Amino acid sequence: MTQSRRMLVLRAVVEDYIRFQAPVGSTTLAKAHDLGVSSATIRNDMSALEEEGYLIQPHTSAGRIPTEQGYRYFVDRLTTVVNLSQAQRRAIAKVLSGSASLEDTLQRAARLLASITGQVAVVAAPALSKSKLRHVEIVPLNAVTMLAVVITDSGSVAQHTFAVQETPSAETLRTFLELVNGQYMDVPLVQAAQCIRSTLKDPAYQSVRILGQKLAETLESIARDEGTGQMYMAGTSQLAHQQSKVDLLPLFDALEEQVVIMHLMSDLSEENEDVGVAIGSETKTPGLMHSSVVSSGYGRSEEESEGADENERIVRVEPAQAFSQPVAFVGSIGPTHMDYAATITAVRAVARYLTDLISHGETV
Structure with missing residues (x-):
């Protein structure tokens, strides 16, 4: 049993749990993924992953679900970027480009990000x-x-x-x-x-x-x-359909503490050149123990893309462009079983758009 195959099994478990939100069994993995081994071998791999802290079995007869450690391994090794759909690309261009002011832009950005991810979206106004x-x-x-x-x-x-x-x-x-x-x-x-x-x-x-x-x-x-900085939030009702009632109350309490959320997302975006992700206890916020936070800074960019038209510049999502002194952040809060690849892509795309808007002086 190789470590590399074992981690492929872990990735498959995380992907299936994100997709179906149900414990994943070895037989299901053997049928749904081309792992090249029998369900018995996969079951042994899953047992080893459980011993190493990547998976947990909620019930004796049930399959496994990822732990925070399992999600962290998965997020740190994301190698594919989920492309925004044409509808999402058009939505970013249409919804945000029609803004009348900076405040209107940020409010629209929060609502748009919430609609794309189905999670809570948070957009901070630039720090003076x-x-x-x-x-x-x-x-x-x-x-x-x-x-x-x-x-x-x-x-x-x-x-x-x-x-x-x-x-x-x-x-x-x-x-x-x-x-x-x-x-x-x-x-x-x-x-x-x-x-x-x-x-x-x-x-x-x-x-x-x-x-x-x-x-x-x-x-x-x-x-x-x-104190003049503001934070715009949208999507709390959408998140209510994804979280259990046990998790909702502490989460909503955490969302009420806007200063705490602002510091968390600001630190996360400043510590990462592209997009930062905090999972469960990594947020160091009691109400977010069963949630994950994805955040990216926006502001002045170090380099402008050359030879791209307006639509290409608006929707680019590649992580190559770093920020120089982000002036604020945009982020998403959802369950630990969120679709990380899609959420990271959406957060990055909106952050890029806001950066373009500010660096080109279109918000004034």
Whole structure:
């Protein structure tokens, strides 16, 4: 009995359990898979896999089902990518490209991912601390109060008011904004604040020193304000049809703790260049002990695909493209017997689309 054949048996058990959600027996495997050995040999392999912790037998007379260790082995060795159907490709292009705003885009992305996977979909809004400056406007509200409108490269818009001793002239304000928007576009917010302070040391900018200092403080405040981040969720009713009642209550409790979910998926996407998967206890979240989480970061990409038309760029799913500083994440939560290949493909495809949207400035 070879280790390689034994692992082929494990893969077959996982695939059949994902497909049918019923304990898998050796006779069934022998008939459904071309393993090249008898059902008796397969039964011995399954017994060995059970001893090694990859399978478990829920009842004496029943077949086996995968353990967390079995799922982890299976996921780590996924070599095939499930292609999205033409209908799914068209849905991504049609549903998301018609968005009116970043918020609308993320809400649509969550609903779309939930419909593709049949599981809970979670999409986080871009973190302001990781965003870059796209444009700034400063509007006088009264003699001593100014409104700063800051637009980031991810499409987020933040508004902050600050006080000044006196309103600068229209010409002074225009000149200052031309400086900021001309020199500090596509610079991270905190770095942009530092650059503004450095510029203000030049005596030529004495007239806007107070205004510049206030804007620098505003940019730093926006970058620190993680409370403005939002998370969009869809598909909880669909998941209810896949989980047992015993598992549903702790799962729904976990979904209510949005901060916990956000940290889990954010860490998972940052720890993996492509798509990260946490299974059961790996989530370190009590309510997700019988669930798996798939997450991928989206944001600015290191390289653009060349020679591809719009539809090809939208639906590409190959893992070759890595993210540089993902600004947020998109993910799916489902049972441990989820279709991992299909879920990973769907999460990756939506993340790629959101990356394209942000990197091409189409969300603003």
